[in-house]
Amino acid sequence: MIRRWCVLVLSLTVLWTVAAGAARAETGKRVHNGMQILFSPSTPSAFCTIGAVGNDKYGHRIAISAGHCLNDPDGTYADREIPDDVAPVYDRADPAFGPIGHVRYFKDPEGSQTGHMTKDYMIIELVPQVTLSSQGPYLKQTGEVRVPGGTASPNALRPALDSERLLATGNEELIVAGQTGVWFGTIMDTTGGIYRSPAAHLPGDSGGPAVRHVPGSELPSQENGFQAEGPWAGITKAITLSLPPFEYTSSANILADLRARDAVTPGGVYGAGFEVTGNP
Template sequence: MNRRLCTLLLSLVVLWTVGAGAARADEGKRVHNAMQIVFSPSMTYPFCTIGAVGTDKYGHRIAISAGHCIRDAAYADREIHDDVAPVYDRADTGFGPIGYVRYFKDPEGSQTGHPTKDYMIIELVPQVTLSSQGPYLKQTGVLKVPGGTASPNAPGPALDTERLLATGANELVVSGQTGVWFGTVMDNTGGIYRSAAANLTGDSGGPAVWHVPGSELPSQDNGFQASGPWAGITKAITLSFPPFEYTSSANILADLRARDAAAPKGVYGAGFEVTTNP
């Protein structure tokens, strides 16, 4: 089972952060879904991918990726207020950090003990511009499923954003290294969607949107573009069929709300909304 784990040594990252302190203040650098990210400017492989970009209820500028992209037991499963874990655009590490990791699930927990909570919260720096438009996918808000089955992470009563897509009648459209793919949600175990929509190692954390019935699917005729509300992030390639797993946005948003309610000062990412910036 390929779980695509990236190793992050935070002690080394701190040194790299000091060295990158004079990062270019290129205002307007666009950060968007499907942007590939790394955690050291000297290591552009392995890498992960951004799944969604927006803001939280506290006004923080947020990007979301997969929790299993980082391994460091000293920082897992807690808020990281210090800038010890920078995140770089893989295609432009010279810019300096585009943001800093504020929370991630321990990879062992994410893949075994906490399979429904495999996510990472990144606070973006002021020098970047948030965008809802990735190379292939335009995200039109956050998926809401009125009356659907609640995520197992949802406090009661669950919000519409914390409810899950039904299997067999819904499609995911995903974006990664090999372009854009779509496939029916064939299984939903604990808010982890299984679909034939393909991904590769490095696509972890990348975007998945819901195919709105009646809207165009990506094709050569429309430049392989698609739009829809954010529905989740790439999680894993497994030995099951179909092999591709996606952590639902419902799971992530529900866990953020539950953690926020338990934290005296709140948590980064709570109340996340996808940016409306083009």
């Protein structure tokens, strides 16, 4: 039985009552993978993490995190587009800046951990006052994972795009980053498009970045300052009772679900066609 490891979930109803405030009219704040985020400045211990930053095909500036970071018990907002600015997102290190963005979609946590575990993600539209960056504290993301001919995400339309196909079990490694630094480990399972790996994380790292270790590239080490780079492979999901315990929602699942939803509602899905920013 899967145990949800990130218990720091907030009611969207509560979020809606928090005054969003206006972001300062200045540019230059970088938003990047590995940034810790809040949904209310009044609860700084209830945080999650950004997994990837980029643009969608409609010109929206997007950050991606974990859907289970929010809870909507009334079902008012979960699993649907949220065009209104009712759910602000803040940089945990600088909440006084004001919102860095607003939640546009998230999958309800009850579903994400059970029958809809393949769709545990959140889409945040970033405000114009921030600068997108591919460089996090430890990981630089170089585009998205593309796997020609691989096993397709269960969320994929047919035919699946290369970016909607999964990394192979047993001979691919994830490199992940969070509060305890940077870790890497072999992908041991891909059931439902969810990667299981010994690469470690902690509560609060939900939504944080995972990249594919490109064969021949440097792994993080003391010699290189614990830095690594690679294509975006997924986001931190859960700690479970299975071994190894650490789960990651694949980028293939997220990108495939965005495309599938966009096929039903063309032009209305924030994040559709997402590509990681090339900004340094």
